[in-house]
Amino acid sequence: KKLEQAHAKEDKPTFSFEFFVPKTSQGVQNLYDRMDRMYGLGPQFIDVTWNAGGRLSNLTTEIVDTSQSIIGLDTCMHLTCTGMPKKLVEDALRDAYNSGCQNILALRGDPPTDTEKWQATEGGFSYAKDLVKYIRAEYGDYFDIGVAAYPEGTDEEPDVDLLIEHLKEKCDAGADFIITQMFYNVDKFLAWVTKCRAAGITIPIIPGIMPISTHASFLRRANWCKINIPQNFHDALEPVKNDDMAVRELGTKLVADMCQKMLDSGEIKHLHFYTMNLEKATIMVLEDLKIIQPNTSANPPLPWRQSLALGR
Numbered sequence: 336k337k338l339e340q341a342h343a344k345e346d347k348p349t350f351s352f353e354f355f356v357p358k359t360s361q362g363v364q365n366l367y368d369r370m371d372r373m374y375g376l377g378p379q380f381i382d383v384t385w386n387a388g389g390r391l392s393n394l395t396t397e398i399v400d401t402s403q404s405i406i407g408l409d410t411c412m413h414l415t416c417t418g419m420p421k422k423l424v425e426d427a428l429r430d431a432y433n434s435g436c437q438n439i440l441a442l443r444g445d446p447p448t449d450t451e452k453w454q455a456t457e458g459g460f461s462y463a464k465d466l467v468k469y470i471r472a473e474y475g476d477y478f479d480i481g482v483a484a485y486p487e488g489t490d491e492e493p494d495v496d497l498l499i500e501h502l503k504e505k506c507d508a509g510a511d512f513i514i515t516q517m518f519y520n521v522d523k524f525l526a527w528v529t530k531c532r533a534a535g536i537t538i539p540i541i542p543g544i545m546p547i548s549t550h551a552s553f554l555r556r557a558n559w560c561k562i563n564i565p566q567n568f569h570d571a572l573e574p575v576k577n578d579d580m581a582v583r584e585l586g587t588k589l590v591a592d593m594c595q596k597m598l599d600s601g602e603i604k605h606l607h608f609y610t611m612n613l614e615k616a617t618i619m620v621l622e623d624l625k626i627i628q629p630n631t632s633a634n635p636p637l638p639w640r641q642s643l644a645l646g647r
């Protein structure tokens with residue numbers, strides 16, 4: 336029976352949630368309560384961010400431990416590798432290992448804001464691919480390793496083709512899956528996926544989805560990440576920008592439609608939501624998509640462990 340349920344579920348799109356590390360102990364408690372509630376929606380995994388430079392790193396590893404070993408959610412720990420002592424990387428990986436966490440999103444981290452151009456530290460890690468290699472060398476296949484990607488380029492490197500070359504290097508270093516930066520232009524995203532495949536990148540690509548809560552935060556985040564906002568988003572949201580409820584409802588429809596388009600493409604089977612530690616906007620999108628599937632022991636394997644992932 337359980338096997339039948341698992342097979343039935345394998346055909347359904349799956350999803351996951353990102354949470355960031357709160358600044359206060361009350362914030363951490365609120366996060367645990369939220370994780371507990373969102374567990375019931377049936378995410379395949381959750382991930383917990385890491386503050387660049389290792390600030391509050393003990394909170395990241397504590398939250399990973401609680402979510403993995405107490406709440407029982409398959410957890411992915413973000414880990415950056417630059418601008419902080421190598422010992423913090425070693426400690427974080429050991430803590431994750433001891434918690435039973437088996438998934439790491441290996442990142443370089445943003446350069447400090449006061450440095451114009453990125454400078455590697457002597458003897459340390461220079462790029463995310465160095466961290467991927469390090470984890471593989473130290474832990475073999477124990478961890479499944481994810482890496483970040485930017486379908487519309489970054490401030491630091493707007494050349495998307497060059498970024499794909501560097502993404503391929505991260506894959507060749509041993510990455511198992513890719514999570515992307517947020518975006519709203521699905522056509523651009525799907526064209527980028529085709530380019531990645533043509534460049535020989537075969538591992539699962541998981542799109543990062545940012546639900547829309549308010550007009551101001553929607554614009555601020557999109558501008559911050561320098562991503563394209565399709566005209567239909569502007570047309571729908573601009574007239575109601577001062578009505579938070581209307582923005583959320585229309586935003587839900589727009590984001591759910593873009594998710595559906597990706598799922599219909601056959602290329603994408605898993606959606607990763609940037610929750611911003613809030614529930615409502617993400618739940619509204621999931622409800623619109625009708626893909627909430629209460630957690631049971633028959634949940635399908637993680638996206639990068641599914642043989643059917645991306646039809647590959």
Ligand code: FAD
Nearest residue numbers: 384385387413442443444445462463483492501514515516
């Ligand atoms: P890399 O892949 O190392 O790339 C960094 C730059 O180096 C790129 O411009 C790349 O083109 C260039 N490069 C790579 N290889 C070479 C090479 N061989 N020669 C020359 N140039 C090269 N930040 C946090 O601090 N904490 C988080 O929790 C966090 N989570 C994130 C989650 C996701 C899904 C994403 C998309 C980003 C996240 N970030 C996080 C942000 C990330 O740390 C920054 O964007 C950082 O500036 C780049 O990290 P990276 O791992 O992509 O770097």
